Amino acid sequence: MSDDNKMTIIATKGTFDWAFPPFIIASTGVAMDKEVTIFFTFYGLNLLLKDTSKLKVSPVANPGMPMKMPFGPKWLQKIDFGPKIPNILWNIPGTEALVTWLMKKTMEKHGVAKIEELRSMCQEFDVKFIACEMTVELFGFDKSDFIDGVEFAGAAMYFDEASTGDHHLYM
Amino acid sequence: MADETLDASGLNCPLPILKTKKALSKMDAGKILDVISTDAGSVKDIEAFCNQTGNKLISTTEDGGKYIFTIEKV
Numbered sequence: 001m002s003d004d005n006k007m008t009i010i011a012t013k014g015t016f017d018w019a020f021p022p023f024i025i026a027s028t029g030v031a032m033d034k035e036v037t038i039f040f041t042f043y044g045l046n047l048l049l050k051d052t053s054k055l056k057v058s059p060v061a062n063p064g065m066p067m068k069m070p071f072g073p074k075w076l077q078k079i080d081f082g083p084k085i086p087n088i089l090w091n092i093p094g095t096e097a098l099v100t101w102l103m104k105k106t107m108e109k110h111g112v113a114k115i116e117e118l119r120s121m122c123q124e125f126d127v128k129f130i131a132c133e134m135t136v137e138l139f140g141f142d143k144s145d146f147i148d149g150v151e152f153a154g155a156a157m158y159f160d161e162a163s164t165g166d167h168h169l170y171m
Numbered sequence: 172m173a174d175e176t177l178d179a180s181g182l183n184c185p186l187p188i189l190k191t192k193k194a195l196s197k198m199d200a201g202k203i204l205d206v207i208s209t210d211a212g213s214v215k216d217i218e219a220f221c222n223q224t225g226n227k228l229i230s231t232t233e234d235g236g237k238y239i240f241t242i243e244k245v
Contacts, residue, residue, distance in 0.1 A: 022186050
């Protein structure tokens with residue numbers, strides 16, 4: 001594969017909603033014959049954990065997120081509850097789990113792939129996963145917390161990976 | 172007549188593309204794959220996929236919300 005087919009992504013976010021863009025773009029890129037590397041740093045490391053149940057979406061400080069019911073009558077499903085509910089209520093324990101559950105249900109209904117499915121397809125198609133060694137240590141992760149096939153390295157390796165190609169994305 | 176058929180009904184982006192890639196990778200060059208999808212976005216996506224990978228999109232047909240893409244593997 002030629003070098004100009006190279007693509008890299010820096011994945012920095014560790015919430016349920018933001019787990020999707022890096023894996024969707026990476027798996028699609030590699031399906032379209034690109035050679036893809038994802039560099040996971042800071043909270044992005046969460047996306048490589050064996051246990052993805054820790055990934056949650058929070059309605060707090062997430063004002064762009066539409067909040068619609070995945071079930072019920074049509075008129076109800078059309079209502080966006082996001083702007084209607086005062087932000088302070090989202091600080092009640094349990095709301096994060098509820099909102100994450102609702103988002104999972106909505107995705108299921110729309111035939112959107114699960115995070116684990118996209119992630120394993122990335123690996124099947126040989127997307128290279130690099131975990132930032134510095135932040136692995138900084139946040140007290142153990143290397144055994146992560147899925148198999150992850151390389152551990154630093155920013156210099158990212159630059160080596162990104163030295164060719166046209167697509168280099170920060171997410 | 173297609174050599175292989177992939178039913179990607181009910182799946183959303185990017186699954187139809189990923190499954191198409193997987194199906195094609197198991198086939199020999201010159202063989203024909205039919206992909207069935209209910210994702211309206213896959214019309215442009217399959218076209219772009221074929222464009223980039225060199226596989227030949229022979230035809231696209233729509234039948235009541237079901238799209239059928241006929242692809243020849245290069």
